Amino acid sequence: MSPPGDDELPSEEPDGSGGGGTESGGSDARGPDAAGPTTGDDPTDPSPSGFDPDGRADAPSESQAGGERGEGTDVAVNGGAPTADAAPTRHGDAEAAESTAESGARTFLIDVVSSALAVLLVGALLFAVSGVWPPMVAIESSSMAPHMNTGDLVFVMDEQRFPGDGEIAGTGVVTLRSGQDSDYRQFQRPGDVIVYKPNGDDGATPIIHRAMFYVQEGENWYEEADRQSIGRYSECGESTEEALPYCPAPHAGFITKGDANGGYDQAQPDPLSAPVKAEWVVGTAEVRIPKLGCIRLRNERCLGAARAATTDTGQTVDATLAAGAANRSAVAP
Template sequence: MTTGDDVPDPLGGPRDAIRWFLRTEHPVVLFVREAASSALAVALVGMLLFSVSGVWPPLVAVESGSMQPNMEKGDLVFVMEEHRFSPEYATGETGVVAAQDAGEHDFRKFGGPGDVVVYKPYGNARQTPVIHRARFWVDAGENWYDRANESYVDAANCDQLRNCPAPHAGFITKGDNELTNDYYDQARGISSPVKPEWIEGTAEYRIPWLGWVRLTVSGTAAGGTVAPPVVV
């Protein structure tokens, strides 16, 4: 049964009701139909990105300027599970290439040597993840003061340096911004050495500006560029 202009009567049964929903020009139904198709498109894109990256969410918004000039606040960054396509010279079985090991292999990401990782500070899932570069690996109990760049520590020896000796094995990390982040995360207590299980993935690509939508919705867009080095 049709109601004219080849639009089925919605009262003609389930099949006619579905055909009416797909063909009618009623403004309310049009709105619902467009909203549903948009949501489906977003879901399909999300599933595709997840299948490629292996992490959820696969896209994060940079909330501060701690990675400038290689990442800017408001960038949308694609994150991939760290073991996918990792080179054979990655640190142990972590899938991450540290900056101190990257030079001889000419391995660079976002304008610098080594991987940029997204990690949970102290392994705490309730804290906002940090996106910083993995600088070097330390073993449990290691005195890593002599391996550190003296410009990034405010101490004269290991005893005066936070997280030294290393309380456990993990990565020493740091933001690329030399003005606001001229220190290792571990030297300022942002996190202890980053354990492999704390890493949510490695940053692979960035899309400028698109992250501002997420920051605005989350209410973090008004923060300054010297805010804590985090992602949403």
């Protein structure tokens, strides 16, 4: 090699490169100490930030990805289905369920108490109107058919509350005989239908029949009676075979009879009651509700029609059968 001329600069070689150095191609060689940043901030670096030298996008770190997408977001891994985070444990669920159960029980209890109070209020209102307790009776026989039938529920009122025209001697009761004169009718016939205690017995089943006429103490009421309603009896006297029972009248009271019955209650072979004293009267029947009394009675007679009270010719038949249940009513509790 010829020595450089005066106008040529000697070539510089890095220390320790020897003759094996590579040609820079006009670019300054940079040693390790002179290396620039590798973050892609160099404007001469053709690779934008976030890309590796192979042209693939730099994958963000797990912490960066979590920060960008937010906590709890499902992420597809390697193109697979998103993975759902496990449901967090909620300590309040058991308490909420217990609270719901307590609320349901409380609501049920309130409903029961409200219903009971409503029934009591209705009962109190009926008592205030009727003056009788209980204010309803359930008909357990056909002795008042067709105007009242087995299973009917009848509203009863104190006889003194609103007495009809023609009441007897301040009793509040209008008999069939006096009702014919005053044109007062109840249940399609003249006179009141009364509920009474037979012979004044509080423990006996009350009877609901029509008041026919009123007798005074010692009165011979055989002469006043309807001959068809006294049956085989032919006189008023002491004979148990031929004399009309309770004649003369042992005390003042009403002679009564079921609309479907053939004889007076006092003219039965085994009389249902003596003439009904005014104090034995529970009240007068006012309104009937068909079949509602079956709830109280709960017997098979409520399931069928009431027994017919007339023959094919329309004449009344005797349905008493010696003071059987066909003559009575039951007080509904």
